[in-house]
Structure formats: C-alpha cells, structure tokens
Amino acid sequence: MSAQARTEPSxxxxxxxxxLSAKLAESQEHLAHAxxxxxxxxxxxxxxxxxxxxxxxxxxxxxxxxxxxxDRELVQKALQKVVxxxxxxxxxxxSLLGFIREDSQPQSVDIALCVSNTLSCLGRDLAKxxxxxxxxxxxxxxxxIRPVALQQVLLNLxxxxxxxxxxxxxxxxIDAHRSTWKHSDGTVESGVEIAVGDTGCGIPPELxxxxxxxxxxxxxxxxxxxxxxxxxxxxRRLVTDAGGTITVASKAGTGTTFTIRLPAAASCTERAAA
Numbered sequence: 145m146s147a148q149a150r151t152e153p154s155x156x157x158x159x160x161x162x163x164l165s166a167k168l169a170e171s172q173e174h175l176a177h178a179x180x181x182x183x184x185x186x187x188x189x190x191x192x193x194x195x196x197x198x199x200x201x202x203x204x205x206x207x208x209x210x211x212x213x214x215d216r217e218l219v220q221k222a223l224q225k226v227v228x229x230x231x232x233x234x235x236x237x238x239s240l241l242g243f244i245r246e247d248s249q250p251q252s253v254d255i256a257l258c259v260s261n262t263l264s265c266l267g268r269d270l271a272k273x274x275x276x277x278x279x280x281x282x283x284x285x286x287x288x289i290r291p292v293a294l295q296q297v298l299l300n301l302x303x304x305x306x307x308x309x310x311x312x313x314x315x316x317x318i319d320a321h322r323s324t325w326k327h328s329d330g331t332v333e334s335g336v337e338i339a340v341g342d343t344g345c346g347i348p349p350e351l352x353x354x355x356x357x358x359x360x361x362x363x364x365x366x367x368x369x370x371x372x373x374x375x376x377x378x379x380r381r382l383v384t385d386a387g388g389t390i391t392v393a394s395k396a397g398t399g400t401t402f403t404i405r406l407p408a409a410a411s412c413t414e415r416a417a418a
Contacts, residue, residue, distance in 0.1 A: 191236065191267035198229040236267045251386075252409035253294050255285040255320045255336065262298045274313035275306060281320040287336040287406040289386035294406075297379045297390070301340040301402050304375070308344025308400065317341040325405060335388070335408045341401035347394040355392055356380045 205222035212218055238261075259281060263270075270277050287294065298318075305316050323337035347355060354360045358377040383390045388406035 191240075195233060195236075195267075198233055201225050202229050235264050238264075240265055251290060252286055252288055253291040255287060255294075255338065256281045256283075258291055258294050259298065259318055259320070262295050262302065265295075265299055266302070270306070270316060273306065273310060275309055276313075276315045278315060278317040279319075281318070282322060285320055285322065285336060286409040287338075287386075287388075288409040289383070289388065289406055293382040293386065297382055297404065298338075298340065300375045300379050305340065305342035305344060305400070308342055308346070314343040314399075315341075322408065323405070333405075336406045338404040338406070339401055340404075341399060343399040346396040346398055346400055347392070348396060352392065352394055356390070 202225050205218075205225045209215075209219045209222035259279065263277075302316065302318075309316070318338070318340055320336065320338040322334070324332060324334045325337070326332050351360060356376050356379075358374055360376075380390050383404055383406065386406055388404060390402060390404050392400065392402050394400035
C-alpha cells in the first residue's frame with residue numbers, strides 16, 4: 145500500500161472529527177441559549193406581577209390628576225409616580241435585553257455591574273419574599289468572561305438559591321474579590337472569586353458529587369418546578385470555557401454556596417488609564 149493511500153483515510157478521519165467538533169460546539173451554544181430562554185420563562189410570572197404593581201399607581205394617579213387638573217400638587221405627584229415606575233420598568237427591560245443579546249460581546253465583564261444587571265432581571269425585590277440580600281463586591285473587579293455568560297451563571301445560581309429558601313425567610317449572599325488559590329497539581333493561580341450562598345434546604349449528600357452532571361436535579365421537597373436538570377451543567381461549561389472553575393459546598397438544612405473562580409481582566413479604570 146502506498147504512503148498516499150495510507151494518509152488519505154487519516155485526512156478524511158481528521159476532517160470528520162473537526163466537523164463533529166464544530167457541530168458539538170454549535171449544539172452547546174444552542175443549548176446554552178435555550179437554557180437562557182427557559183430561565184426567562186421562569187421569570188415571566190414574577191416580572192408580569194411586578195409590572196402590574198408598577199403600572200397600578202401610575203394609572204391611579206393619572207386618573208386622579210385628570211379629574212383635578214388644577215391641583216398642582218396632585219399633578220406633580222402623578223408625574224413623579226410616572227417617572228419613578230417607568231424608570232424601574234426600563235431598568236428591568238434593559239437588563240433582560242442584555243441577558244438575551246450576546247453579539248460581539250467583549251471577553252471581560254465588570255463584576256459589580258453584572259451582579260446589578262442580574263438582580264434587575266429578577267424583576268422583584270427579594271425582600272418581598274423574606275430574603276435578605278448581602279452583596280460584598282470589591283471595587284474595580286473584572287473577570288475574563290463574556291458578560292452574558294457570567295450573567296447566565298449568576299441568574300441560575302440565584303434562582304436556585306431563592307427556590308431553596310422559599311417559603312421560609314433566608315439570606316442570599318454574593319461575595320466577589322480578588323483571590324489566589326492552589327490547584328490539585330500544586331500550581332498557584334490568581335484571579336477573581338465569586339461566591340453565591342444561601343441559607344436554604346441544602347443539597348442532599350448523595351447528589352453533591354454529581355450536581356453538575358446533566359439531568360441531575362436537587363429538587364426541594366414539595367417544589368412545583370422540577371426544572372430541566374441542565375442549568376448547573378451549562379453553568380459549569382460556561383465557566384470552564386472561560387478558563388475558570390465552579391465548585392459547591394452544601395449541608396442539608398443549613399445552606400449551599402457555589403464558588404466561581406475566573407481569570408482576572410483589566411477593569412474599566414485600568415483600561416482607561418492604559
């Protein structure tokens with residue numbers, strides 16, 4: 145057999161493997177996008193409720209102002225209600241649009257801004273559900289990951305945390321700071337560490353080692369929404385694609401903390417000074 149005859153099948157096999165790899169990457173992107181849409185579907189009910197709460201005082205005060213157009217104080221208050229509530233609605237809509245769009249996004253994200261946008265996507269004040277929010281984010285913190293990817297990860301973790309705490313009151317904590325850690329092979333790396341914790345029901349010990357596997361669900365007893373079992377698996381892929389890691393620590397009946405570690409990126413202030 146000639147050398148050319150032996151190499152041709154190898155070239156054909158390599159081409160097929162490259163084609164399969166490209167199709168796999170495309171399928172993973174479609175899956176991540178589908179999961180984002182599923183997350184939005186989960187949020188729709190709460191957002192619609194909050195929009196109704198924002199529109200009700202706007203309508204009521206507008207009707208009163210129309211009935212008494214010469215009452216300057218009432219008209220002024222009606223206009224204030226319009227401005228306040230439309231600004232709230234605009235913030236929610238802007239955050240949701242940012243969560244959907246991902247074209248030409250930079251490979252870096254301002255952590256404080258990303259957390260703020262993610263919380264806006266909830267469309268509802270967590271305090272209304274008896275959940276206290278504790279945010280501790282270092283100034284000028286930026287990570288090397290697409291904004292929409294980190295927002296998807298954070299939103300998934302926050303929704304899981306809220307579900308784990310309901311209907312009892314609890315605390316959701318989001319901590320982000322610069323950190324240095326050691327890998328299993330002994331190498332040391334510096335970057336950004338983000339921890340999302342809750343005081344909910346925790347993850348059963350038998351599921352903890354497999355929680356990032358597809359279709360593994362840590363469902364709270366009595367929960368009405370079983371989920372797809374893909375959220376955390378996609379979170380891990382989005383983080384590892386950015387060169388980071390995500391781990392979990394949990395104790396049944398006490399709570400759960402997910403820790404994300406990502407390569408650092410230059411902050412907006414550092415880029416402006418460069």
